[in-house]
Amino acid sequence: MNVPQLICQKKNGEPLSREQIRFLVSNYVAGKIPDYQISALLMAIWFTGMTAAETTELTIAMAESGDVADLSAIEGVKADKHSTGGVADSTTLIVAPLVAACGCKVAKMSGRGLGHTGGTIDKLESIPGFSVDQSMSSFVQTVSDCGLSVIGQTADLAPADKLLYALRDVTCTVDSIPLIAASIMSKKLATGSDVIVLDVKTGNGAFMQDLPSAVCLAETMVKIGTAAGKKISALVTDMNQPLGSNVGNALEIREIIDVLNGKRSGDLKTVSFAIASQILITSGIASRIEHAHEKLENALTSGRALDCLARMIAAQSGNPGVVDQPELLPSAQLQIAVTAQTGGSIKFIDTARVGHCAAILGAGRKKKQDPIDPAVGICMEKRLGDQVVKGETLAVFHVNDEKHLRESMELFLKSIVIEENYADLPKLIYEVIGFDEKK
Amino acid sequence: MNVPQLICQKKNGEPLSREQIRFLVSNYVAGKIPDYQISALLMAIWFTGMTAAETTELTIAMAESGDVADLSAIEGVKADKHSTGGVADSTTLIVAPLVAACGCKVAKMSGRGLGHTGGTIDKLESIPGFSVDQSMSSFVQTVSDCGLSVIGQTADLAPADKLLYALRDVTCTVDSIPLIAASIMSKKLATGSDVIVLDVKTGNGAFMQDLPSAVCLAETMVKIGTAAGKKISALVTDMNQPLGSNVGNALEIREIIDVLNGKRSGDLKTVSFAIASQILITSGIASRIEHAHEKLENALTSGRALDCLARMIAAQSGNPGVVDQPELLPSAQLQIAVTAQTGGSIKFIDTARVGHCAAILGAGRKKKQDPIDPAVGICMEKRLGDQVVKGETLAVFHVNDEKHLRESMELFLKSIVIEENYADLPKLIYEVIGFDEKK
Numbered sequence: 053m054n055v056p057q058l059i060c061q062k063k064n065g066e067p068l069s070r071e072q073i074r075f076l077v078s079n080y081v082a083g084k085i086p087d088y089q090i091s092a093l094l095m096a097i098w099f100t101g102m103t104a105a106e107t108t109e110l111t112i113a114m115a116e117s118g119d120v121a122d123l124s125a126i127e128g129v130k131a132d133k134h135s136t137g138g139v140a141d142s143t144t145l146i147v148a149p150l151v152a153a154c155g156c157k158v159a160k161m162s163g164r165g166l167g168h169t170g171g172t173i174d175k176l177e178s179i180p181g182f183s184v185d186q187s188m189s190s191f192v193q194t195v196s197d198c199g200l201s202v203i204g205q206t207a208d209l210a211p212a213d214k215l216l217y218a219l220r221d222v223t224c225t226v227d228s229i230p231l232i233a234a235s236i237m238s239k240k241l242a243t244g245s246d247v248i249v250l251d252v253k254t255g256n257g258a259f260m261q262d263l264p265s266a267v268c269l270a271e272t273m274v275k276i277g278t279a280a281g282k283k284i285s286a287l288v289t290d291m292n293q294p295l296g297s298n299v300g301n302a303l304e305i306r307e308i309i310d311v312l313n314g315k316r317s318g319d320l321k322t323v324s325f326a327i328a329s330q331i332l333i334t335s336g337i338a339s340r341i342e343h344a345h346e347k348l349e350n351a352l353t354s355g356r357a358l359d360c361l362a363r364m365i366a367a368q369s370g371n372p373g374v375v376d377q378p379e380l381l382p383s384a385q386l387q388i389a390v391t392a393q394t395g396g397s398i399k400f401i402d403t404a405r406v407g408h409c410a411a412i413l414g415a416g417r418k419k420k421q422d423p424i425d426p427a428v429g430i431c432m433e434k435r436l437g438d439q440v441v442k443g444e445t446l447a448v449f450h451v452n453d454e455k456h457l458r459e460s461m462e463l464f465l466k467s468i469v470i471e472e473n474y475a476d477l478p479k480l481i482y483e484v485i486g487f488d489e490k491k
Numbered sequence: 492m493n494v495p496q497l498i499c500q501k502k503n504g505e506p507l508s509r510e511q512i513r514f515l516v517s518n519y520v521a522g523k524i525p526d527y528q529i530s531a532l533l534m535a536i537w538f539t540g541m542t543a544a545e546t547t548e549l550t551i552a553m554a555e556s557g558d559v560a561d562l563s564a565i566e567g568v569k570a571d572k573h574s575t576g577g578v579a580d581s582t583t584l585i586v587a588p589l590v591a592a593c594g595c596k597v598a599k600m601s602g603r604g605l606g607h608t609g610g611t612i613d614k615l616e617s618i619p620g621f622s623v624d625q626s627m628s629s630f631v632q633t634v635s636d637c638g639l640s641v642i643g644q645t646a647d648l649a650p651a652d653k654l655l656y657a658l659r660d661v662t663c664t665v666d667s668i669p670l671i672a673a674s675i676m677s678k679k680l681a682t683g684s685d686v687i688v689l690d691v692k693t694g695n696g697a698f699m700q701d702l703p704s705a706v707c708l709a710e711t712m713v714k715i716g717t718a719a720g721k722k723i724s725a726l727v728t729d730m731n732q733p734l735g736s737n738v739g740n741a742l743e744i745r746e747i748i749d750v751l752n753g754k755r756s757g758d759l760k761t762v763s764f765a766i767a768s769q770i771l772i773t774s775g776i777a778s779r780i781e782h783a784h785e786k787l788e789n790a791l792t793s794g795r796a797l798d799c800l801a802r803m804i805a806a807q808s809g810n811p812g813v814v815d816q817p818e819l820l821p822s823a824q825l826q827i828a829v830t831a832q833t834g835g836s837i838k839f840i841d842t843a844r845v846g847h848c849a850a851i852l853g854a855g856r857k858k859k860q861d862p863i864d865p866a867v868g869i870c871m872e873k874r875l876g877d878q879v880v881k882g883e884t885l886a887v888f889h890v891n892d893e894k895h896l897r898e899s900m901e902l903f904l905k906s907i908v909i910e911e912n913y914a915d916l917p918k919l920i921y922e923v924i925g926f927d928e929k930k
Contacts, residue, residue: 059663063537087527092662095534098502223531224498 055089063096070109077113081212087219094216094225102230107272108279110230114238115280117212121244123159125192129335130157132245133327134236136260136269137169138253139407140294140432142304144172144202146311146324149361151331152199153351154338159195161205161243165416165424168257168407170304173204178302178382178426182370190367198363210238229265233272241280248277248284249330251323254482255292257403263288263482270485285330288483289323293401293436296320300415300429302381303450309375312358319435319480326481382427384450390461392440392470400469401436409467412460413451428452430464437477440470494528502535509548516552520651526658533655533664541669546711547718549669553677554719556651560683562598564631568774569596571684572766573675575699575708576608577692578846579733579871581743583611583641585750585763588799590770591638592790593777598634600644600682604855604863607696607846609743612643617741617821617865621809629806637802649677668704672711680719687716687723688769690762694731694917696842702727702921709924724769727922728762732840732875735759739854739868741820742889748814751797758874758919765920821866823889829900831879831909839908840875848906851899852890867891869903876916879909 053075062068068076076093079085102110123130131151135141148158162184165171173184184204186194194201213235220226240248250273253259254266270286277284289295297318298307310316311324329344331337338344351357362372374380410416414425431448434440446468451457492514501507507515515532518524541549562569570590574580587597601623604610612623623643625633633640652674659665679687689712692698693705709725716723728734736757737746749755750763768783770776777783790796801811813819849855853864870887873879885907890896 056661056663063534063663087525088530088658089662091527092530092534092664095502095531095538096663099534099538219527222495223528224495224502224535225531 055085059089059093059096062093062100065100067103067106073106073109074113077110077117077212081117081215090216091219091223091225094220094223094231097231098225098228104272104275104279107230107234108276111234111237111241111276112280114210114212114216114234115241118208118210118242119206120242121159121188121209123192123195123244126157126159126195128155128157129247129337130159130245131247131249131331131335132158132160132240132243133249133251133331134240135251136236136253136258138291138295139168139170139257139403140296140299140304140320141170141253141291142172142175142296142308142320143251143324143327145175145305145308145361146320147328147331148200148202149312149357149364150324150328150348150351152360153356154332154347156199156331156335156337157195158200159191159243159245160200160202161209161239162202163205166420167418168404168411168416170299170301170407170416172202174424174426175301175304176202178305179365179370179374180380182365183368186368194364194367198367199360200364201368202364205239210242213238229269229272232259233269233276237273237276237280240277241282246283247331247335248282249327249334250274250284250286251327252286252288253291254288255290255403255478257294257407258291267483267485270483274485283334285334286485287326287330287481288485289326290478290480290482291403292478293403294406294432295323297432298429299406299410299432300413300450301424301426302383303429303431305374305381306378309358309378312352312361313355313375314352322480326484330484384427384452386451386454388449388451388457389445390447390449390464392442392444392446393465394470395441396439396470396472397474398434398436398438398440398468399471402467405463405467406430409460409464412456412463413449414453425452437474494524498528498532498535501532501539504539506542506545512545512548513552516549516556516651520556520654529655530658530662530664533659533662533670536670537664537667543711543714543718546669546673547715550673550676550680550715551719553649553651553655553673554680557647557649557681558645559681560598560627560648562631562634562683565596565598565634567594567596568686568776569598569684570686570688570770570774571597571599571679571682572688572690572770573679574690575675575692575697577730577734578607578609578696578842579735579738579743579759580609580692580730581611581614581735581747581759582690582763582766584614584744584747584800585759586767586770587639587641588751588796588803589763589767589787589790591799592795593771593786595638595686595770595774595776596634597639598630598682598684599639599641600648600678601641602644603859605859606857607843607850607855609738609740609846609855611641613863613865614740614743615641615809617744618804618809618813619819621804622807625807633803633806637806638799639803640807641803644678649681652677668708668711672708672715676712676715679716680721685722686770686774687721688766688773689713689723689725690766691725691727692730693727693921694729694842696733696846697730706922709922713924722773724773725924726765726769726920727924728765729917729919729921730842731917732842733845733871734762736871737868738845738849738871739852739889740863740865741822742868742870744813744820745817748797748817751791751800752794752814753791761919765923769923823866823891825890825893827888827890827896828884829886829888829903831881831883831885832904833909834880835878835909835911836913837873837875837877837879837907838910841906844902844906845869845871848899848903851895851902852888853892864891876913
């Protein structure tokens with residue numbers, strides 16, 4: 053096969069065949085096709101799109117470019133979830149213990165945070181002693197023993213995705229729905245679970261800012277998963293404000309524990325329950341939403357979900373005492389309130405900017421290599437639609453290094469729009485793209 | 492400046508500024524921007540096009556990426572011509588002596604043939620002793636002394652074009668009118684002439700197969716040249732059959748001599764006169780077409796044009812005797828007639844294929860490094876619309892190596908469609924996009 057001819061075919065809007073896609077992916081990973089041809093192809097894909105069949109073939113070729121995790125030693129249904137990323141979006145560490153307590157096995161490989169979004173791995177690492185680097189055999193053992201395990205992605209999981217993503221990042225071809233879908237789903241397929249539930253975020257703190265794009269991405273990924281033989285469903289949920297109240301790694305672990313021990317409800321719990329319900333239904337553990345909710349409430353109030361989390365922490369060398377004594381988590385030296393400059397109703401929150409404010413304090417990174425401070429971050433005290441009076445606390449900043457505090461606070465105040473009239477509140481869950489056994 | 496942001500800007504259809512284009516070209520030539528970013532940018536340009544201003548800025552940045560020929564030592568008007576390439580298209584070596592004999596100076600750097608098209612440099616090298624490799628100072632001297640000189644392109648002429656063309660070739664981004672226009676015009680600007688006349692070919696033997704694309708390319712190049720301060724005009728001419736009768740290097744030199752010594756007329760002479768007239772008018776040497784034609788006929792019948800050619804050949808170490816004794820040119824061992832398999836009217840000639848037939852015999856090359864045989868080629872005896880009877884000679888093949896003769900002859904017969912009814916003849920000159928002093 054001739055690479056320029058394949059680029060030409062794609063450029064002219066003709067779909068690539070399974071064999072052509074496999075040829076391109078395998079030879080690119082093998083270093084036999086240069087970056088400059090693949091980047092031209094990616095740009096042609098950006099303009100012409102990909103058919104459902106092409107996207108599926110690309111995903112499978114990428115998934116099979118490296119190791120595919122063998123979870124066969126784990127008994128029962130193996131479930132995985134994925135969020136497209138947001139601010140204060142710590143559903144994974146609520147959903148996984150909840151469904152594990154209901155008999156589902158969650159074997160999850162997660163990523164680190166970048167830009168304004170947090171990463172599950174960074175959050176877990178704020179727990180004293182916790183290790184995200186586990187061998188495949190201890191990963192499988194922890195899932196079998198505790199019902200869940202969350203580890204960092206191994207180097208050889210979907211190497212084609214790593215190469216392609218790095219190339220897309222520097223050639224402005226990230227924002228293509230088929231390429232995003234293939235990137236996410238290739239890792240999900242390589243991770244080897246039977247059941248996959250996706251949480252596609254939409255809004256000003258999400259990668260997919262507008263709802264139609266988010267729905268399209270969700271549908272595309274459900275189609276890929278179904279075609280690849282997975283039981284899969286997706287939710288499209290709001291990211292027009294931080295999902296939880298806390299933005300920052302240890303701060304988010306505190307909030308997770310508060311949800312799991314029943315002290316906190318709100319949007320984070322609502323979305324977590326929605327995702328967990330889909331997992332139970334898609335897995336066949338629950339037949340209806342009401343049934344799923346009942347099981348989940350029971351897992352929560354009985355303390356079984358929190359216990360699953362504690363056992364996983366212990367199995368991965370962390371201090372499980374944090375679930376009862378959150379003060380064992382790192383905490384920042386200073387707590388500084390940021391107050392409203394005017395009274396009214398919270399009309400708009402620039403969510404990505406709030407994420408950046410936390411990153412400026414040290415909670416996140418600009419570049420992959422940047423160090424982070426697990427203790428720092430922002431605890432929001434107000435949500436969209438809330439009434440505030442001038443001087444009232446909007447958020448508390450948890451700070452260790454005051455160097456960039458002013459910059460972060462100023463940016464934060466620019467991120468919150470307070471107006472006299474009431475705001476229309478966004479929906480929390482826009483759409484559930486259900487698992488359909490017949491597909 | 493950030494390269495991914497510039498790619499993004501172009502991808503989203505926003506024009507790049509002069510500074511942005513200069514940054515991209517200069518840093519690419521300096522090796523500071525990798526191929527994979529430029530190939531993505533080129534593909535984005537393929538899809539979104541370029542404004543007239545962008546195309547001009549790109550052309551100028553490419554022209555200035557290397558040496559710009561200094562022709563200031565040559566007195567009088569310096570003119571250049573360019574053809575987008577075709578089969579039996581040897582107008583350069585007719586036009587240049589003609590206008591030189593009328594007082595214009597032609598300092599031309601030419602390319603070699605590739606694929607089905609011939610190259611002026613290859614044709615000249617079929618003249619015994621002729622050297623296309625000349626220092627800049629002897630080039631300038633020859634133009635001053637003889638009125639014309641044709642040499643190979645120096646290595647440092649528009650190096651950005653060399654890099655970009657090589658990248659476009661392997662990433663399927665060749666067929667973009669602004670990129671083609673910038674590529675051609677960057678070399679024309681770097682060559683330093685004041686007057687430029689372009690011959691854009693259209694038809695089945697041309698790069699621009701359809702007329703609207705050819706007209707668009709011609710107009711784009713005229714705009715670039717005008718914006719860059721050149722006096723420029725363009726013709727759009729037919730390439731639905733070989734322009735001359737002879738396809739092959741020494742064979743074409745024979746035909747050139749026959750036109751210049753008055754023995755031959757026909758389409759090759761007609762197009763050459765049209766181009767030469769434009770040069771004289773654009774240069775201000777003639778005021779009207781009739782005036783230009785008169786001067787050119789005089790240059791031809793007086794023998795002055797042929798004498799200019801002979802003097803250039805002598806100045807570049809070639810044997811000037813060829814103009815009087817064409818038998819001094821290399822000739823092939825075998826002449827084999829290819830005859831009509833049926834009678835009727837010549838309705839269609841697949842011109843690119845005829846070029847390939849000559850290349851198969853050894854007159855052209857598939858890859859840049861391939862050797863060529865100057866003596867071989869095809870002399871067409873029929874043109875579109877001509878009547879033939881079964882068994883009548885269509886063309887004579889001039890052959891040294893019989894190895895690929897059968898393949899070439901079979902392909903040739905497939906290239907000529909003979910039908911009973913008369914064919915509509917294509918126009919020879921479709922459009923003249925004139926030089927406008929006011930622009």
